[in-house]
Amino acid sequence: MRVVTISATYGTAGSVIGPAVAERLGVPFVDRAIPGAVAAELGCTLEEALSHDDRSEHGLGWLLSGASRLPTATFGGVDVYLPGALPPSPEDFAVHTENVIKQVAHEQGGVILGRAGALVLADHPGALHVRLDAPPRRRILRTAALTGLSERQARKLVEDNDRARTAYVRHFYRADPASPHLYHLVVDSTVIPVDACVELIATASQALD
Structure with missing residues (x-):
């Protein structure tokens, strides 16, 4: 069963490339199903699960308003967000998200976008x-072009998303999601066309057979 994890900074077309890679490989694209499964396991609502999910606007909201203001300490040169006044049991949501990702990888395979998949499945x-990454300037301009936002608005959107998703990985995994050592392949999808990115990722996955 093929498993691909994709970590995508905002403005790199992760939500387009992920499903296309899954279709190319003939495996599920696992995204919205993750918080749904977490909600079922924890016996909470989907809205509560989404509020702790790094791919959700609501999840980014609590990271920006909560985790981003937590005290920090440095472990191996990485600023780590320490537990404090967080929404109820965020660690429970993270643990159950890990469990769902691992179950998907073992039972059906798939393409998993975000949620620190490279760390969760590092030994799979x-x-x-x-x-998927690129210089902020190119990501901002692409976001502005695609959304019709002003450059200032696009910059805020990109910076907020980057900060929140980095906070998620640092808080729960004490790692820097931008570190190239976590990945087999780092691609600038603002320069390489989406179709070529899809083919490149699919070919690399097949080469691991």
Whole structure:
């Protein structure tokens, strides 16, 4: 079963490339199903699960308003957000999210976008870990072009998303999601066309057989 994790900074078309890679490989694209499964496991609402999910606007909201203001300490040069006045049991949501990701990888395979997949499945045999990234300026301009936002608005959107998703990985995994050592493949999808990115990732995944 093929497993691909994709870590995508805002403005790198992760939500387009992820499903296309899954279709190309003939495996599920696992995204909205993750918080749904977490909600079922914890016996909470989908809205509560989404409020702790790094791919959700609501999840980014609590990271920006809560985790981003937590006291920090430095572990190996990485600023880590320490537990404090967080929404109820955020660690429970993270643990159950990990469990769902691992279950998907073992039982059906798939393409997993975000949620620190490269760290959760670091030891999963045959999993390909991909990072989509590009200089902020190019991501801001692409976001502005696609959304019709002003450049200032696009910059805030990109910066807020980057900060929140980095906070998620640092808080729960004490790691820097931008580190190239976490990935087999790092691709600038603001320069390489989306179709070529999809083919490149799919080919790399197949090469791990």
